[in-house]
Amino acid sequence: xxxxxxxxxxAVVFGGLLVWGLTRHETVEVLRNALLLCxxxxxxxx
Amino acid sequence: MSPRRDLTQAVAAVLANAGFVPGxxxxxxxxxxxxxxxxxxxxxxxxxxIGTIQHFVIIRQVPLFVIGFLGVVGSIWGRMxxxxxxxxxxVQDLLYRVPWPRTKLRVNTRRYGWVKYVVLVVLFxxxxxxxxxxxxxxxCPAGTLEAGLPWLAISPPLRxxxxxxxxxxxxxxxxxxVAAMALSRPFCRxxxxxxxxxxxxNRWSRVRVEADRTGCRSxxxxxxxxxxxxxxxxxxxxxxxxxCKECLCCPHNxxxxxxx
Numbered sequence: 001x002x003x004x005x006x007x008x009x010x011a012v013v014f015g016g017l018l019v020w021g022l023t024r025h026e027t028v029e030v031l032r033n034a035l036l037l038c039x040x041x042x043x044x045x046x
Numbered sequence: 047m048s049p050r051r052d053l054t055q056a057v058a059a060v061l062a063n064a065g066f067v068p069g070x071x072x073x074x075x076x077x078x079x080x081x082x083x084x085x086x087x088x089x090x091x092x093x094x095x096i097g098t099i100q101h102f103v104i105i106r107q108v109p110l111f112v113i114g115f116l117g118v119v120g121s122i123w124g125r126m127x128x129x130x131x132x133x134x135x136x137v138q139d140l141l142y143r144v145p146w147p148r149t150k151l152r153v154n155t156r157r158y159g160w161v162k163y164v165v166l167v168v169l170f171x172x173x174x175x176x177x178x179x180x181x182x183x184x185x186c187p188a189g190t191l192e193a194g195l196p197w198l199a200i201s202p203p204l205r206x207x208x209x210x211x212x213x214x215x216x217x218x219x220x221x222x223x224v225a226a227m228a229l230s231r232p233f234c235r236x237x238x239x240x241x242x243x244x245x246x247x248n249r250w251s252r253v254r255v256e257a258d259r260t261g262c263r264s265x266x267x268x269x270x271x272x273x274x275x276x277x278x279x280x281x282x283x284x285x286x287x288x289x290c291k292e293c294l295c296c297p298h299n300x301x302x303x304x305x306x
Contacts, residue, residue, distance in 0.1 A: 018111060021109070022111055042215075
């Protein structure tokens, strides 16, 4: 295996993680929850 | 700085904050954007990967989707997104053009670049995991600039909520703004956890800068133009190279950025 083709493997592995993450329903739900505007993070909470 | 990179950064900043298009934010905000772009911004249409991972850390789950997405982007382009797409990186590039009363500072990134890995591990992972609070997001100067200040501008009732913590955030932003006028891209070089993560992928990314040292006359032109404070003949493809291609201005044909 030459060096160039070896560099393609990480993309395949991470692509697998990406697809796995997409298939997990809770991942999408968590992402949606994460998107709620967090005023305390913006320093605008009491 | 090349006009093409300027234009790309401007277009990327508008696309990342195209919430003025009806319905776009509602559909896309659950997807990760490849670079820093605070999803607290009133116009943001994508999720900041750093904010998203912080959220996963405090609920103690593994963010497979975001890690996979960043890994794919990094495996193809390395840190190129930092140089061509990041709105906060663009702001720093613009600030560096502001006339500075003294000589612009030159600080070798290789000497202090490890600081961003401390930020990545301590402020981004360990402390949020222990305290269950997204401490990096709470202190993030990009979030203050892209979300905190715009919200205060468009929503007068929120101004009553400004407290000491907001002033601390504003002070931190001011430090980076002033630093960016004296020193090129200080946040990217010494504090960005996303840059630290992408930096790891620079070792195997498909897009690379191939430096041909045979014609190098050590004129230093490439080092002068490098926004990351690197010495391209030696540091091309190091974890701090953002593939901006500014070093390719070399009059002696240093090399070329290419996809192998």
